[in-house]
Each structure stands twice: as structure tokens, then as C-alpha cells.
């Protein structure tokens with residue numbers, strides 16, 4: 001996962017590098033964001049060294065960074081604030097964004113946020129702090145600690161920041177990463193079927209939906225094998241392994257090899273149904289007025305093959321239809337032994353190939369049906385992942 005660690009100005013900030021180190025050791029990619037006061041307790045150099053990335057602490061450091069809270073929000077799958085002072089808790093509870101970290105926290109409203117409060121026990125007991133904590137909990141922000149013990153001010157009581165290992169365990173527990181022990185296969189993009197050295201039969205699929213699905217699965221904690229046909233898209237996520245293929249037969253080989261190790265598969269690729277019987281090893285010459293006939297041979301149906309192989313796995317297909325949408329999609333659901341099928345209608349504006357939006361109907365083997373409004377492909381991907389894994 002990609003995790004942003006936010007550090008605020010309390011004595012426990014000296015434990016933040018250890019937290020970052022544990023997350024990196026567990027295979028996560030980490031970037032740090034700190035308040036100005038945090039840097040009184042822990043240095044920029046330490047945080048940049050343990051995370052391996054520049055620190056984010058100044059909203060206006062330069063023009064490029066003035067929207068860094070948005071790019072960090074897009075980059076991160078989760079934000080952990082440790083330590084979280086009474087001040088940052090109060091700011092978020094009241095929608096105040098007056099520095100880099102508080103701005104990032106508001107931008108993170110749709111993604112998992114975990115806070116490890118740390119403060120003096122009297123401050124912790126203050127009704128304002130308790131009210132703010134309840135507000136944040138109500139919004140789904142997870143609180144880890146504080147623990148009881150010796151405090152920096154010399155007294156004993158509740159207010160110590162939980163140990164970094166406890167924060168890591170709590171943050172990565174199943175409720176935040178419901179798919180953390182799972183591996184998923186996703187197919188994406190078009191396939192190209194070679195005619196000769198310079199030509200192919202292809203289609204307009206961009207791969208955007210499949211890439212968004214891989215990202216949504218990884219955000220929920222899964223390892224993802226993304227088998228994609230030719231696309232300009234790129235993805236750089238520690239839990240997404242990209243396998244680039246060209247033809248339907250190559251996609252078939254990669255998908256059937258990966259599937260037995262997977263908890264489930266979502267096949268969103270626009271696979272060519274046929275390939276030319278012969279692929280010339282030179283550039284074919286034009287054949288004159290009488291035209292030209294290409295002999296085509298059927299490709300293997302990857303989805304139907306996985307439907308035949310499947311044991312306990314969840315199998316999800318796509319159906320891009322132009323007419324008799326529901327009937328056709330329902331037919332594919334049954335014929336290919338699927339658990340769910342995601343139907344796009346080319347009659348819906350904003351749905352289908354190339355665009356950034358989509359509108360889908362998810363039909364399930366248990367007879368249920370969920371329709372989405374027109375949403376970004378990222379949002380549709382989250383809806384699909386939530387539906388098929390709940």
C-alpha cells in the first residue's frame with residue numbers, strides 16, 4: 001500500500017521514524033507530511049531518509065508543490081497521523097485547513113485515516129477534545145490509543161502515544177484493508193491480433209477501467225496481477241504487478257497461469273474474438289481490385305475458461321452491449337459460470353471506451369442487481385470492488 005504518515009508537534013514525534021521504518025519493512029511505500037512544530041521534535045533529514053521521499057510540510061514551498069496536498073491525496077491509500085495532537089484533532093473536527101498537514105487531512109476525506117492521539121491526560125480529558133474525537137470517529141477516522149503510562153510532563157496517566165508496532169497493526173488490520181490476505185487477477189485493455197509485421201486487428205479499449213479496478217483492489221489491501229493488452233497507461237503501485245501482453249492468446253496464457261493462486265478475477269479486457277489464421281512475416285502487398293479476404297480463427301474465451309477452472313474463487317466479467325443489454329449480460333453470467341457481470345451499455349452517454357467516466361449495472365448470480373449513476377471510472381471501480389467483495 002501507499003501510506004502517508006502525518007506527524008504533528010508532540011514529544012512522541014521522535015517515534016515517527018520508527019513507525020515509518022516498520023511500514024517500509026512490511027513492504028509499504030511511505031511519504032511523510034509534518035507540521036512546522038513537528039520539526040522541533042524530529043528532523044526533516046530523518047523523515048526523508050527513512051521514507052526515501054521528500055517531506056511535505058510547506059503548502060507554498062514552490063508553485064509545483066502548492067497543490068501537493070491533492071497529489072499526495074491521490075497517491076496515498078491511507079493516512080496515519082502519529083502523533084496526533086489536540087490541535088490537529090481540533091482542526092480537522094472543525095474543518096480548518098491552515099497548513100500542509102491539515103489541508104491534506106481534509107482532502108483525504110474519502111480515504112482511510114488513522115490517528116494516534118498523544119497529549120497530557122488533562123488535555124485528553126477536556127470535553128472539547130473528547131467531543132472532537134467523537135466527531136472524527138463518527139466520520140470513520142480510526143483512533144489508536146492513547147495508552148496509559150508515564151507522560152513527558154513527569155506524571156502518569158492516559159495520553160501516551162501507542163507504540164509504533166501497535167499503530168501499524170491497528171492501521172493495517174482487516175477492517176481497513178479487507179482484502180489484505182487476497183490476490184486478485186485483473187485483465188485490461190484491448191488485444192492486438194497480428195496480420196503481418198506492421199498491421200493488426202485491434203479495438204478502441206483504453207484500459208482505463210481495468211487499471212482503475214487494479215488500483216481499487218490494491219487500495220483495499222489486495223495483491224493484484226494486472227494482465228493488460230497494449231495501452232499507454234502506466235501504474236506504479238507496490239502491490240500491483242503488471243504483465244503486458246499483445247494478443248488474446250498471450251492474455252489467455254498469462255491469465256490461466258495466474259488464476260489458480262487468486263481469490264478472484266475481474267476480466268475487463270476487450271478481447272478480440274478472432275485472430276488471422278496466418279501472420280505474414282513480411283509486409284503484405286496490396287492485392288488489386290478484387291479485394292482481399294482474411295481468414296480468421298476463433299480465440300480462446302479467457303473468461304469462460306476461468307469459469308470452468310474456478311474452485312472457490314469469485315469470477316467477474318464485463319459485457320459491453322449495444323442492444324438487448326440485460327438479456328445478453330444475463331446470458332453471459334450463466335454461460336461463463338460467473339458470480340457477477342458488469343454491464344455497460346454503449347447507448348449510455350459517457351460510458352464505454354476511451355472516456356474517463358462510466359455507468360454500469362452489476363448483475364449477480366444470486367439475482368441481485370445494482371445500477372450506478374454516471375461516475376468517474378475510479379468511483380465505478382470502487383463500487384464494483386465493494387459489491388463483489390462484500
Ligand code: CTP
Nearest residue numbers: 267268269271299300301302303317318319320
Ligand atoms: N472475454 C474473454 N475472452 C474472450 C472474449 C471475451 O475473457 N476471448 C471476456 C471479456 O473480458 C469480458 C467478457 O468476456 O469480461 C465478455 O466479453 P464480450 O466480448 O462482451 O463477450 P463475448 O463472450 O465475446 O460475446 P459477444 O462477442 O458474442 O457479445
